[in-house]
Amino acid sequence: MGLPERKQKILKLLDQHDNRDVQEIADALGISAITIRRDLQQLAEEGLLVRTHGGAMKAPALHPFTAFVDKAGVGQERKQHIGKLAAAQVKPGDTIFLDCGSTVFAMCQHLRKTGPLRVITNSLPVVAAFMDCDQITVNLIGGEVDKERKAMHGQRALQHIDSYHGMKAFIGTDGLSLRNGLTAFSEKEASISKAMAAQADIVYLLCDSGKIGKDSYLKYAPLTMFDHLITDRQLPTSTAAQFKAKGVSVIS
Amino acid sequence: MGLPERKQKILKLLDQHDNRDVQEIADALGISAITIRRDLQQLAEEGLLVRTHGGAMKAPALHPFTAFVDKAGVGQERKQHIGKLAAAQVKPGDTIFLDCGSTVFAMCQHLRKTGPLRVITNSLPVVAAFMDCDQITVNLIGGEVDKERKAMHGQRALQHIDSYHGMKAFIGTDGLSLRNGLTAFSEKEASISKAMAAQADIVYLLCDSGKIGKDSYLKYAPLTMFDHLITDRQLPTSTAAQFKAKGVSVIS
């Protein structure tokens, strides 16, 4: 049994049980403990798990944008809930903008059965999600490929968006608060979100409750940029009331 | 038993069991271990499996975009040969156009180690191939997603291409003959190929010998559109001579 195969098996063991000790893994694979420890060290360096004394545990959630690659990522339940609500806003025949982000991506599986749609997006995972879906025509924004976010960004992408018009736009954000409005990690995503919002009749902001009240470092738009906030049920009613008092329509 | 046949059998063995060691394969095929190791190296370079110490394991499932890659398909050997030759024409620092087509796609694996490059393409598989390659920046043509061909087409895509300039363009074709020049199945691909050719200083046509002398139904460009024809060694020398007589530079 080679090293890569062992790595796979170790990760699989961690999927079944979040926390395992080295002797347990060694017994399961029939390999000496010392070798398992070496494997764990490599896997830890690759960020695939976290080392503990005597064993290893599953890797913690990563940055927001890489989270959607991670199937069992934290907050996935909430994202699924939001995705379902957002998809319910879409009617057959609509033309919609979808930006790149894990929460917006969660909409895709629910949109597949909606009916004929035209989707305009800068997200490669979104394109992949609809690749085998005949009823949905996809228009992919062109431009520089941002490999980290698996999406298109840059000047050309913005120009491309400006030449389209859609009925609804669904955009995500890294932070949302009454004081600072919408905030983001990166200028790139922020500019795309703004451009899409400007070209749509109705703008939906998708934001799970864990991000509400938190600010990222870049302020890029006021609360007035969007028409409806779609979030989950874990949002305290008091917070929801505050947003409603500011004139925000809250869907949860 | 020839080399291509062995490759197919090795891949079949890996389909049955994700992980095999070289001696196991050697015994199964009745071939020496050293030869199996050479085969595995080739297969690994083609991305059809992953080498491990002492054996090999199945290639990890990649992006959905690469689904069209027909692993052990007919003509794959010739495409690989052409891809290698074409990639050798590219120098570090180049800006190149790559169109959508399996022959052009075969270049990608050989381009990964070339050095810093800027790639402009309308092909989703090409984007996927360079997704984890830091040295290569990719500019994806925007437009309507053609799900069948996994590429972008349409008016907007053509406009997008026109706003760029590249040193070299690598394009495929469905048919090539002295009488009818370049022929294609579909208007969509033909228009993209023409647009890319118009924006590049040097145009390479990638065409395996099986397509030479054959015509598809749509004539879209004369032989003068390209500067160099890259093909395989199965092209009869007499045919090659005919092309050279017409002023075509043939690389094989």
Next chain:
DNA sequence: ATCAAAACAATCAAATTCGATCAAATATAA
């Protein structure tokens, strides 16, 4: 705070595998 058991890092030795080079066999071309 102290002590014992367990786990860790580092070094070493044995086994296996790999890469490069060379010779024989086969296929291909002139």
Next chain:
DNA sequence: TTATATTTGATCGAATTTGATTGTTTTGAT
């Protein structure tokens, strides 16, 4: 046919991997 290329198999030194040993650090309980 002869000459050239390609492919297969073998050998040898280099590199990788595995498991053991040693001393040090961490953990948990007294």
